Amino acid sequence: MTLDIRSPLDGHEVGSLPTATEDEVTRAVRAAVAARGPWADTPAADRGAAVRAAATALRAAADELAATVAAETGRPVDSAREGVLAGVSTLEQYAELGPVHRGRSLLGSPGATDLMVPEPRGLVVALTPWNDPVAVACGLLGAALVTGNAVVHKPSERCPHTGAHLGDLLSEHFPPGVLHTVTGDGEVGARLAGDPSVDVVAHVGGTATGRSIAAATALTGAKALLENGGNDALLIDADVDPVWAAEQAALGAFANAGQICTSVERVLVHQDIAEEFLEALCAEASEWNADPQPLVDRRHREAVHSHVAQAIADGAEALVGGAIPEGEGAHYPATVLRGCTPDMRVMREETFGPVAPVCVVSSFAEGLGLACQDEHGLAATVLTASMTNAQRAWRALPVGTVKVNAVFGGAPGGAAQPRGASGTGYGYGPELLDEMTTTKVVHIGLPRQR
Structure with missing residues (x-):
């Protein structure tokens, strides 16, 4: 063989x-x-x-x-x-x-x-x-x-x-x-x-x-x-710049075609900035799609697309991407999904592709609660200008790594222990x-x- x-x-x-x-x-x-x-x-x-x-x-x-x-x-x-x-x-x-x-x-x-x-x-x-x-x-x-x-x-x-x-x-x-x-x-x-x-x-x-x-x-x-695997949440507070938040979300979800252990897998954004955030995130996705990176192979692409297709069937809307392109190779576009709910597969499981499923929440507390409700425990990111909310979040999130106001980065030599699944x-x-x-x-x- x-x-x-x-x-x-x-x-x-x-x-x-x-x-x-x-x-x-x-x-x-x-x-x-x-x-x-x-x-x-x-x-x-x-x-x-x-x-x-x-x-x-x-x-x-x-x-x-x-x-x-x-x-x-x-x-x-x-x-x-x-x-x-x-x-x-x-x-x-x-x-x-x-x-x-x-x-x-x-x-x-x-x-x-x-x-x-x-x-x-x-x-x-x-x-x-x-x-x-x-x-x-x-x-x-x-x-x-x-x-x-x-x-x-x-x-x-x-x-x-x-x-x-x-x-x-x-x-x-x-x-x-x-x-x-x-x-x-x-x-x-x-x-x-x-x-x-x-x-x-x-x-x-x-x-x-x-x-x-x-x-x-x-x-x-x-x-x-x-x-x-991980199902890393990105929790976005109401008091941050929505355009900057979109840049962070795009980097976390689309870098290396979403094939990073600590990629952003689900986005929980406060309703007060949700529309501005989504508009900016769509613009970011379009830029990433101008020079797309393929997924590792077609088998993996089918797995990624199955998450997206099921989300759309369950009521989500693909604002950008969401379809398998024609041609050779294993490309898949940077995809933004609006109207996602916590029970959708794309929010519950690791997609490991360039997909940003967005769930709008009514408060930071609601978003934090949803971010904590997951069997995985690899990493999570919080974007907030509130020191109170930052402290609440990093203490409450049951994950090995918490990043505040940056989806990637950290001092050298850090070592985390993943939790759960x-x-x-x-x-x-x-x-x-x-x-x-x-x-x-x-x-x-x-x-x-x-």
């Missing part, structure tokens, strides 16, 4: 890669199991140096790898290169943080030494997505490797060439067996997630897959580290090193001598 990739821009064939067989997956796991002990015993400074060397190699190949990302996913080359360089930066960060990742000394009796010592968990399986394939993979791989774990990485079947190329670039800087890349579909991922030799399964992707991984690891005892555990930042290690408590007392 092969993974056949076609360009989402025009449908031409990008290439094919074989799906790993059951024997190939088993061999990769066994080789990683054999390598994890010696790699764990490697001095932390040497592990950091290896990750730094891998980052240097990735930087040198940034243009070539970005072209591969663009060919497979349709992401513009400049944006794809930014993603590759973000991966470089992440590897460099973990190369510095890994050797200084430390435990604690405890205050026991004067005649004893008590320690809390971090140790590698062992074998990490990393299952990574297609929407930002290099940056996300480098986060999980860098944190796992620098803390002394061996890794088997399966990139998304929608960008296997990107994942294979990344694996070739990085693996040569580590001892044999420490880093493997296997290509394949969901069956390969499920086989890896359920392998009893695996100690951690780290997954970034959809909620359904995350839940199946959690079920598999419950049987094997492996740790599940999951960043799954969006997953569990730190997926990035310095705290990811804690997820990749386990703590041993050591008590060293004095013997009774003869």
